[in-house]
Structures are given as C-alpha cells and as structure tokens.
Amino acid sequence: DWTMAAFRQEAVAAIRHQVGDGRVLGGLSGGVDSAVAAVLIHEAIGERLTCVFVDHGLLRQGEAEEVVRLFRDHYNIPLHHVEAEELFLNALESVDDPETKRKTIGRLFIETFEAEAKKIAEDGRGAPQFLAQGTLYPDVIESVSFSGGPSVTIKSHHNVGGLPERMNMRLVEPLRELFKDEVRALGRELGLPEAFVGRHPFPGPGLAIRCPGVVTREKLAILRKADAVYLDEIRKAGLYDEIWQAFAALLPVRSVGVMGDGRTYDYVIALRAVTSSDGMTADFYPFDMGFLGRAATRIINEVKGVNRVVYDVTSKPPGTIEWE
Ligand code: XMP
Numbered sequence: 001d002w003t004m005a006a007f008r009q010e011a012v013a014a015i016r017h018q019v020g021d022g023r024v025l026g027g028l029s030g031g032v033d034s035a036v037a038a039v040l041i042h043e044a045i046g047e048r049l050t051c052v053f054v055d056h057g058l059l060r061q062g063e064a065e066e067v068v069r070l071f072r073d074h075y076n077i078p079l080h081h082v083e084a085e086e087l088f089l090n091a092l093e094s095v096d097d098p099e100t101k102r103k104t105i106g107r108l109f110i111e112t113f114e115a116e117a118k119k120i121a122e123d124g125r126g127a128p129q130f131l132a133q134g135t136l137y138p139d140v141i142e143s144v145s146f147s148g149g150p151s152v153t154i155k156s157h158h159n160v161g162g163l164p165e166r167m168n169m170r171l172v173e174p175l176r177e178l179f180k181d182e183v184r185a186l187g188r189e190l191g192l193p194e195a196f197v198g199r200h201p202f203p204g205p206g207l208a209i210r211c212p213g214v215v216t217r218e219k220l221a222i223l224r225k226a227d228a229v230y231l232d233e234i235r236k237a238g239l240y241d242e243i244w245q246a247f248a249a250l251l252p253v254r255s256v257g258v259m260g261d262g263r264t265y266d267y268v269i270a271l272r273a274v275t276s277s278d279g280m281t282a283d284f285y286p287f288d289m290g291f292l293g294r295a296a297t298r299i300i301n302e303v304k305g306v307n308r309v310v311y312d313v314t315s316k317p318p319g320t321i322e323w324e
Contacts (some may be wrong), residue, residue: 002095004182006187008040011174015044017131024172025117026132028053028079028164030067032199033134033175036187040174042077042134043190050128052116054109057085058206058220061228070196080120083264084112089217096214098324102156105205110163131169135176136183137279154320180278200245201279209324213252219267222305223250226269229302233295234273236269246273248299249312249323257307266307269299274321282316 026038028051041049051071065080072079091104121127164171175183180201186199207223208215227248234240249270257264271292273285296309306308312319 004185007186008043008189011040012044015041015172015289016175018170018172019045019048022048022130023126023128024130024132025120025128025169026047026051027113028067028071029134029202029204030059030063030188031134031202032197033136033183033263034132035067035070035133035134035192035196036183036190037073037134037173037175038077039075039190040186041172042075047078049097049132050080050120052080052082052113052120054082054084054112054116056088056109056112056206058088058105058107058215060207061224066196070193080116082116084108087112089215089220092215094214098212098323099156100207101208101215101324105208106156109204110166113163114167129170130172131164131167132172132174133164134183135171135173136228137175137177137179140176155322155324198241200240200243200247203322209247209322210247211248211252212323216309218305219250222267222303223248223269225303226250226306227300229299230271230295233291233298237291239285239287239291242275243249243273244276244279244282245321246271246285248272255308259307264307266305268308269303269306270310270312270323271295272312272321272323274316275310276316276321277320280316282321283315284315287311 024041024045026034026049027039028034028038030053038049038051053067068079068081071077088105088108091108092101094099095104117128178186184197188194203209207220211219211223230248231240231246234243234246242248249272251268251270253268254265255268257266273287274282275285276282292311299309301308
C-alpha cells in the first residue's frame with residue numbers, strides 16, 4: 001500500500017544514505033519542484049543543505065519575496081538570495097530573438113549560480129559535493145526520448161541542463177520517480193502551503209518570454225501588474241485549479257484607444273489560459289465572456305500603459321503555450 005507518507009520516509013532515508021555526512025547545494029526557482037525537493041532534503045540532512053535562489057528580475061509580482069519568506073523565515077533553510085536583476089536586464093537590453101533570450105538567461109543563470117556556489121564552498125564548512133535538482137519522471141522520459149528523436153528543437157527548454165556536469169557535483173534527485181500531481185501531494189505531505197503547492201508551472205526564463213520582442217523595465221512593470229490582476233480574477237472566480245497555466249503577455253505593439261475625452265496610445269495585453277496534463281499539448285480555456293469582460297476592464301482601469309486586452313484562443317498544437 002503506497003502512500004505519500006511512506007514515500008517521504010523512504011526518500012529521506014535514501015537521501016541520508018546517498019549524501020552521508022556530505023553537503024548539498026540546492027537551487028530554488030520559485031517553482032513547486034525545486035521547493036519540494038529542497039524541503040525534503042532539508043528534512044533529511046538539515047543545515048547541510050544550502051539553497052541558492054538566483055533572482056533574475058523576471059519573476060512575477062511578489063514572487064521573490066514569497067520564496068525568501070517561505071524558505072528562510074518559515075523553514076529556516078539556509079538561503080542565499082542573489083539579486084541579479086541588473087545583470088540580466090542589462091544583458092537583455094538589445095535582445096529580441098526568443099532563443100537568444102533563453103541562451104542569454106541560461107548562461108547568466110549558470111554563471112551567477114556558480115559564483116554563489118564558490119562563495120558557499122569557501123564558507124569554512126567544506127565544499128558541497130552534491131547538487132539537488134527537482135527533476136520529475138516526465139523530464140527523465142523526455143530527455144531519453146528526445147535524444148533519439150528528430151533533431152527539431154522548438155524551444156530549448158532545458159536552460160540550465162549543463163550545470164551539474166560543469167560543476168562536477170553528484171546529483172541528488174529525490175523526485176525522479178514522480179509525476180507533477182504526485183510532487184504536489186508530497187509538497188502537501190511536507191506541509192508546504194496549499195497556495196504554493198498548487199501553483200501553475202512557470203518557465204525558467206520567466207517574464208522575458210511573455211514579453212515578445214525586447215524586454216524593458218517599463219514593459220516588465222506593466223506586465224507584472226496586468227498578470228497579477230488577471231490571476232486575482234481567476235482565483236476569485238474559483239477557476240485557478242482547473243487551469244494548467246494562466247498568464248498575461250505584453251505584446252510589442254501599441255494601439256489607439258479613448259479614455260474620458262482623450263486619445264490613448266498604449267500597449268496590448270494578451271491573456272492566456274490553457275488546460276493540459278503535461279504541457280505537451282494544450283487546449284485554450286473556455287472562459288465565459290462575462291469573466292473575460294471583467295478581467296479586461298480591471299486591467300485597463302488598474303494598469304497604466306494598457307488600453308486593450310485580447311484573449312488567445314489558440315490550442316497547442318498549432319500554438320505553443322508561451323508566446324515565445
Ligand atoms: P510551450 O510554450 O513550449 O511550453 O508550449 C510548454 C511548457 O514549458 C514551459 N516552458 C519553459 N520552461 N524553460 C522552462 O523552464 C523554457 O525555456 C520554457 N519554455 C516553455 C511552459 O511554461 C509550459 O509549461
């Protein structure tokens with residue numbers, strides 16, 4: 001009789017066995033997988049886990065603060081919060097190609113993570129020999145089937161795939177046998193807050209790929225606000241858990257509008273929501289028009305710089321979930 005409580009016990013024992021009296025370095029992304037892996041490893045080896053959270057300045061509203069509050073303050077997990085917004089946004093200043101964005105972000109992420117790991121290795125407690133990763137079973141399968149499959153890369157998703165080899169560390173991957181819904185169940189078992197465990201997946205390159213074209217600080221600020229209003233409406237309508245992913249994208253185009261007795265010339269926000277079981281295929285979510293109207297009105301009223309909202313009714317295929 002397989003239960004999450006039993007899995008938790010076995011996983012903790014396996015981590016202790018693998019790590020011995022060694023030290024583990026964990027990366028936190030703000031997502032569910034890396035968080036569950038970290039809490040589980042912390043339960044197994046306590047203070048011998050140190051986490052690094054590289055904040056690339058492309059997270060959603062309030063997200064970075066939430067990660068720090070949860071891990072450092074609630075769980076007391078040693079956490080290095082690297083605020084690298086300037087570095088990333090400066091490097092993205094003239095980049096508009098989606099794959100170049102991913103490569104730029106992936107490269108800077110690895111460099112930033114390595115630099116922080118070096119500091120941790122020199123903190124007098126001995127260099128960590130292990131690197132924790134929140135790899136899930138579908139990731140394992142995908143990398144196997146892709147290696148022998150056609151050489152068409154639609155998006156280079158595994159942005160930080162080269163990290164373990166480069167750092168010459170052994171991997172600790174306690175979630176390798178689990179599917180996403182099982183990771184969520186394990187997160188609940190470990191006492192992670194429901195709002196955190198139930199979160200929609202969020203891509204490594206963050207808001208950069210929800211801002212087609214060149215990413216600027218101004219666009220990011222607008223996008224964050226619009227996205228927060230949209231998600232607030234989805235939560236209020238009780239629809240969050242029915243949806244695989246929902247987010248706003250800021251289109252690189254301005255349109256003419258009218259506000260009071262004046263003309264406006266502002267950005268267009270595209271709303272996206274899809275159902276899916278694994279992200280490989282997806283259907284657009286059939287909101288009712290009343291919901292879409294409310295979300296659009298709130299976004300235009302509350303977010304300066306936006307005067308038009310559209311809803312994306314493309315499924316995958318032929319679209320992808322993200323816009324880039
Ligand atoms: P697409 O847009 O390819 O997305 O339909 C499928 C799933 O993958 C996520 N995604 C990414 N995740 N790095 C990531 O870590 C990426 O570069 C990336 N691109 C897309 C996307 O959010 C969806 O869940």
